[in-house]
Amino acid sequence: MTDKEKIIALKAVVDSIKSHCVLGEKELMNQDILTYQKLYDELMTDYLDFREVSDHLFDGIYIADGEGRTVFVNEAYSRITGIDKSLIIGRTVKDITEEGKLFKGAVTMKVIASKSRVSSIGKSLLTNREHLVTGSPLLDEHGNVRMVVINNRDITELRALENEMSQLKVDKDRVDEEVKFLRKQLSSEVVISKDHEMKMVFEVMHAVAPTDVTVLITGESGTGKEIIADEIYKNSKRSDKPFIKINCAAIPAELLESELFGYEKGAFTDANKSGKIGLFELAHTGTLLLDEIGDMSLKLQSKLLRVLQSMEIVRIGGSVPIKLDVRIIASTNKDLHEEMKLGRFREDLYYRLNVIPIYLKPLRERKEDIILFARTFLERYNKKYGKKLLLDTSAETLLTAYHWPGNIREIENVFERIVVIHHEPIVQEQFLSNLLHLDMKDRRTVSSEGNLKNAIEQIEKQMIFEALERYGSINKAAKVLGLSQPGLSKKCKKYQIKCDRV
């Protein structure tokens, strides 16, 4: 039996009690009283259950009669609105809202007028909390509004989350712009060479760039491995995706694993509480440059090999494999064949990386590039320091004769220094000669990178400079050096050392 049927039955029992009372039918009257008691108990239990349930609802419930008079509110309503039920029970919504102190955005009268569901954003003036108010009408059999039931959902926290999200969106857009800007900065340098073999290297580089093939770049320090990796990235299909460079030699071995693969929260004592995304994951959909791969520990080499084979990583302390889509470029200045012979580099990893090998010759084997780099760096630093210096042709000849070991950074540094300290518009041979001589003295020891002939020439040149400078006369210098005067003059000519002034 529904509550409505019970109430109808209750009314019928009352009528029956009345008529039995009039007729003096005591026994029948007693039976009716028992039925009444039972129906009343059931209805009362239902009512109390309803109150208890409604007080446990998270949303506020407000019920008004057909005239808009408050008949019921649950506890959540008072909590959300701050309005005590004693202030509104029995009062019409019209009176309450006209006072304007308790609530804004009430919908009761609109529901009564429209006889349909109405929603609005209400605000309690006591708690300053916003709620989503939805009122629905309950109609009687004639279609008149018998009651209005209103649900009040507190949306203050939702609003705070919304604000937080829009702030996060603003932050994300800013970071995206910054990343785009940084990626553009990376692309500013152009790879150059006049050397025939290097041009072939560039051809390979341009051919492999748009593919996803793994590239291993080798060469001494400062031969341009990183700039080649940049060029491959710039010309790849992934140029608008992340480009993550890891210097395997710069990160302590014990940290490298967590840097590469990341870790889950609580993976180890010093771990960041929320865990950390690894560089492999960061490079997902993009390119990863494993720089100085020859310096990676054997233990990590095996882990790296496994990742490269499966293209999956598992964060430290985690168990769920994460699928990756990453293009790998590796580089090293170590001789990996030698490292393999010494058991310091895994052969299987070498073959996994060495799909396309790119070897970069040192500058000493690319004589044609010296002038090219000199002019490029002169132009670069002229621009940087707002100057317009030019190189004298004899200075250029001296540059080519000078022994540049292999690192292009060295020639770059020389030209930055020249642009900073030189004040005349033309850089003369003498100035350059003095500067390079100082440079050589600075080095003190002879580079071990060249061959023996180069090393001997370097020492010879250095000693001639020093003797001429110390004794101020070609005669004395020749004597000290154990050379004849014409012999010394010949050597000065060979090394482009000016000795006619002494």
Ligand SMILES: Nc1ncnc2c1ncn2[C@@H]1O[C@H](COP(=O)(O)OP(=O)(O)OP(=O)(O)O)[C@@H](O)[C@H]1O
């Ligand atoms: N072919 C080239 N064209 C233009 N600039 C170059 C070229 N090769 C090298 N450079 C310049 O020389 C410097 C050293 O290059 P890079 O850093 O790429 O060398 P590397 O081999 O990666 O060095 P390391 O092994 O020490 O990391 C950079 O300033 C780079 O711009």
